[in-house]
Amino acid sequence: MTPVSTRVMNLCHFLTQNARRFPDRPGFIKGEARTPWAEMQARAGAFAQALVQDYGLQKGDRLLVQSANCLEMFEAMFACWRVGAVWVPANFRGAPDDLAFLAASSGAKLLLCGAEFADHAAACKGSVEAVISIGTSSFGTDYDTLVARHAGALPPEAEVQRDDPCWFFFTSGTTGRPKAAVLTHGQMAFVVTNHLCDLMPGTTEDGASLVVAPLSHGAGIHQLAQVARGVPTILPAGERFDPAEIWALVQEHRVTNMFTVPTIVKLLVEHEAVDRFDHSSLRHVIYAGAPMYRADQVRALEKLGPVLVQYFGLGEVTGNITVLPPALHSADDAAMRIGTCGFARTGMQVQVQDAEGRELPPGETGEIAVIGPAVFAGYHQNPEANAKSFQNGWFLTGDLGHLDAEGFLYLTGRASDMYISGGSNIYPREIEEKLLTHPDLAEVLVLGAPDPVWGETGLAVCVPRPGARPEPQAVLDWLEGRIARYKLPRRMVLWEALPKSAYGKITRKMVREELIARGEWPAA
Template identity: 80%
Template structure:
């Protein structure tokens, strides 16, 4: 039986803002320092900016617009103005270097660039790849974002018609194993992601909630804040671009913040800072962390400080965070009451498998690659057929993460396939060793890499940061660790550093640690002969 043709037209994501401006015109949309912008004000500003893009810069449907900006009202507004005009939002992590941003400009094919006035070197680096640079803030480059809005205020072009698979956002991967790739997120796919986030991560969210941003809006925090817009929740941005735990906790108390999205490293810093005990944070219902599982020692500390508010999700940018969820009810300080090490259950509407190298599903308990299908999976990488071919098999998106499931469907991450090393013929996953080391009372941060060894092929090299006021002896730490893990997994060397380098995304990456070891002359010579 043949079916009549069905339209694939979907809601333009900017319509969330339109709905809030109608229903909650005077309610706060965004609070930044002493400035509050209401939903109706933001709608008017976004409409004027979209009109400027269309009429002053001839932006058409499908054009890419690059954004290099620290978190601010203007940066958030570019998202909705792009979509109202039918353009594709291409936000960059503002901590990237000018040459890295130039790569994004070139690879995305962006025509227009919004650039914070303090990032003039980034604008210069992109000048040969984009037609127009629009400053955010006063700049000699010409009319800035706010001046354009003032000139076009009162104009509010119709929302561009979009289909489910029309690109809305180029979500650049962190590029820890090479150049960043643009994962194409579409209007229809993101509508599912938003609905899923509200269902699985923060059920019951309404306009009476309040959300605090503690990460760049260019990536996971931007997805989270878009979810808040869908429910009319005000977003609070800390003033300044320096991470200040005391300021964060003061804002939580002042605005009765109910949810925030962050990464395990930031949660750790927030709950270990003395200021956590000086402010009222009982309003928090959901502290959502992603990007990596939280080490057990850090999990217990956060639960003891904040109560049962932790929500973990596992999901890459390519699946926009939608693989698993571990809600508050499945977090506990009691080891016996918690599945330690799990990243949770499959997200609503998604399907997750642990597969072998041939794409066959593995039984419970066996380690393989995590694969996923469902409406949250992205539309592929922009202009990168090789990466697309490598990342999909039989319709499944291959995450590159290794793990296993238990009989009840809880997923456990073993690590990235690229993290694993082989010592004397045995596969070793660093995370297991890191978890054990972090229970040492003198250690604050830990990372383990497989380093060249003339006898075993590779052996573990642990790089650690001590807790404040502690001065652990590396040999004593290894002696302490020895009874806790199999002998063949014991790192051969352990180093104590003052700090670990972190990526622009706030992550500790093995690539960066390896490079730092090389620069310090502490990386073993792969050609050295056994003594």
């Protein structure tokens, strides 16, 4: 039967609802500044009018965003959706060339860019029609000027269908080239509902949510769920991560939840400030993006109590694959399934499959596949990637693992060479290609090596060109500025040659074994 209608709520309506129900309650807090829901709605409405009237943004057009976490970025998301446009946030830590690629590949019409990112704006000049700045800049009209110009305007909420795109969530494949996972209004409404159901049950407007990660990715999805329940979003005043400031904010605002990654949880609970401030208001400390070492898990549970929530997911499934709730976390090894990332999220189905797509029995390792309403609509204009990522309707995650007899999932490896550093996916090929442009290097291989703080960091094994004697630290210093800082390897070693297989191939497995044999591989 053909559906009578596939029209769904425009996601911007979450903000509209809060402006009506809680007009004077704060929706966004940073330092001493508190912005009520009604004011956010008015500012988002004025900016939406500017997007349409001044820049001709229409339904389906893309708005690329390069910005650190701020009020303007948060409001602009709802303004973008109000006119039916697509939100395209970039990781603000990326290099100018990274943003230029995203501008071209997404087909963005406009760029909203923090004033501190002038080089990024310049890099996109040939791809976008215009640039809007957040803060006074030399490269575009600033956001607040546009809001003031159109004060009082509130364009109608654009009509959207279930499968209309709302967000291009940039992820990466094994090549390291970013791909735009297309998220839709209908899909995202399910994701928000699922987050509230599985991750933060009982969330109400009396809660408070603290942001300790970029709103461009997982934290942005998390904060959208907060808006759906009228929960204020709190940002640290400082630009640098400061555990003492975080714990002070938790105490001051009686924070009930935060979304983070294992590295940040580790830094927070190991800081002396955890014992100086009251964090008894916390109900859900959600961590994702990488496995957490058991020792770190135990320490967090001992410091914070039963508030940890783990989930496993990818940008393509908007985080919605498995969940391990507080009741299934324990500092007692005998009372916990150590190593699991939980069971399937509500409304989602998880399988472990062999190469032909056949379901494997419990205990057998294969590729993790998933179906359900949280799965994205495919990669934007990338039929080759879509063909590789879907099989018989299942989305193939590229991660390897196994299920136990009760349906708990255990990650046992990755299908690619990607490693995770501080919750960020790092793809060695991009780093290797940059290093190979150094005049003194002939061969390069980068691996993710154990790191006590970040989980994994890059270790570069390099072979100099004949007659060259590069200094490892000098090479790493040279690399800085050529790739995003968070992708920089932490260590580099020089060898006369890289080991090769009988087929003449350089394999990570052989290089890792040689590093161990030489005593140059870090201890876990």
